[in-house]
Amino acid sequence: MDLTNFAYLTEEHIKTHTAIRAGETKIGQKISFGVLDQVSSKQFVILGIEESIGVKGNLGVAGTHTAWKGFLSKFLNVQHTHKLNAEQIHLLGTFNFNSLFESCKTIAEYRTATEKVDDQVYPLIQDLVEKGHVPIIIGGSHANAFPILKGCSLAFNEPVSAIxxxxxxxxxxxxxxxxxxxxxxxxxxxxLNQYRIIGLHENYNSQSMLDHMDEARVEFISWEDIYLRKAVGFNEILDQYIQQTSQNHCGIELDLDSIENTLSSAMGPSGFTATEARQYAYHCGQHANAAYLHLCEASTQLENGQQSATIGKLLSYLVTDFVKGALEKTNI
Incomplete structure (x- = not known):
């Protein structure tokens, strides 16, 4: 396994980002981190991907490489309580592809570099899943859904579905x-087996792609169908898609550009609320046959100078909501 661009978290990282306060216990004071013992019983393994290569290869605005550090400082300061304790969670480390990013100048080079990212990410995902863990992947572009799905598929020896x-x-x-x-x-x-998408914006998905999706039997519901036409409710379609994918291991994907006014390369003024995104993460954790959680496309700072002070906290909420849902798991 090539981990050239991967760094395990150390005690120094944890101490740097954890604010100790008398009378309180933070996740950072209890969570395990770094190299994962092969016999560890930790269910959830969190790792970061610091890269903006896939975004640039798609003609977007770089910044997705900044999300991991924003997440880490907020997550480690979550309160350790009976509602959320650290015993089921392990913080592994992060891929950092900034040097590879800096070596690229053209669209073709960014796309070739994305393949190099794929080749490093999927074996680690495969290894974690084969050992019975549920990876939670934070940061980077949505390009990383491919190596994550590949790693899971190879581990399960069958295609994986995705919501x-x-x-x-x-x-x-x-x-x-x-x-x-x-x-x-x-x-x-x-x-990839069944692919289900909630919240597509009709203004920003081409007819040629929709035709290709139809041929591949991809199902989706647009944001407009939910909120303008009121053809179906958010919770109703989510339950439907969870049921449809229940016979397979299912990846849970959450692109933060789906959340209104959230800093990303494709941020917009209209979309789901942060509360709805949290409900999605919790509900999928609780009801889906979840193979992993992937939170992508968020940025704490874009290359054009735009910044957000709340991205790390939002990512932290989404992770803890998913974990709480999974630990309270019930069947539909």
């Missing part, structure tokens, strides 16, 4: 790897 809360289907043409085509590549290489 995606997203404004964009990311099912673009097979034109070289980038953040706009992880699911089309995964489908083409038979790592």
């Amino acid at each position: 995606n809360l997203d404004a964009h289907a990311d099912f673009r043409a097979l034109e070289g790897r980038h953040s706009g085509n992880p699911f089309s590549y995964a489908y083409n290489q038979q790592y």
Whole structure:
């Protein structure tokens, strides 16, 4: 396994980001971290991906490499209580592809570099899943859905399904790897089984891609169908898609550009609320046959200078909501 660009978390990292306060116990004071013992019983393993390569390969604005550090400082300061304790969670470390990013100048180079990211990410995901863990992947572009699905599929020896809360289907043409085509590549290489998307924005998904999705039997509901036409309720369609994918291991994808006014390369003024995104994470943790959780496309700072002080806290909420749901798991 090539972990050239991976760094395990150390005690120094944890202490640096954990604020100790008398009378309180933070997750950072209790959580296990770094190299994961092969016989560890930890159910959830959190890792970061610091890269903006897939975004640039899709003609987007870089910044997704900044999400992991924003998340880490907020997550480690979550209160350790009977509602959420650290005994089932392990913080592994992070991939950092900034040097690879800096070596790229053209679209073609970014797309070639995305394949190099794929080749490092999928073996680690495969290894974690084979050992019985549920990976939670934070940061980076949506390009990483492909190696995550590949790793899970190889571990389970069968294609994996996926439910995606997203404004964009990311099912673009097979034109070289980038953040706009992880699911089309995964489908083409038979790592992806059923693909279900909630919240597509009708203004920003092309007819040619929708036609390709129809051929691949991808199902989706648009944001407009839920909120303008009121053809179906948010909870209703989520339950429907969870039921449809219940016979397979299912990846839980959450692209933060689906949340209104959330800093990302494709941020917008309309979309799901942060509360709805939290409900999605919790409900999928509780009811779906979840193989992993992938939170992507968020940025604490974009290359154009835009910044957000709340991204880390939002990511932390989404992780803890998913974990709480999974630990309270029931069947529909």
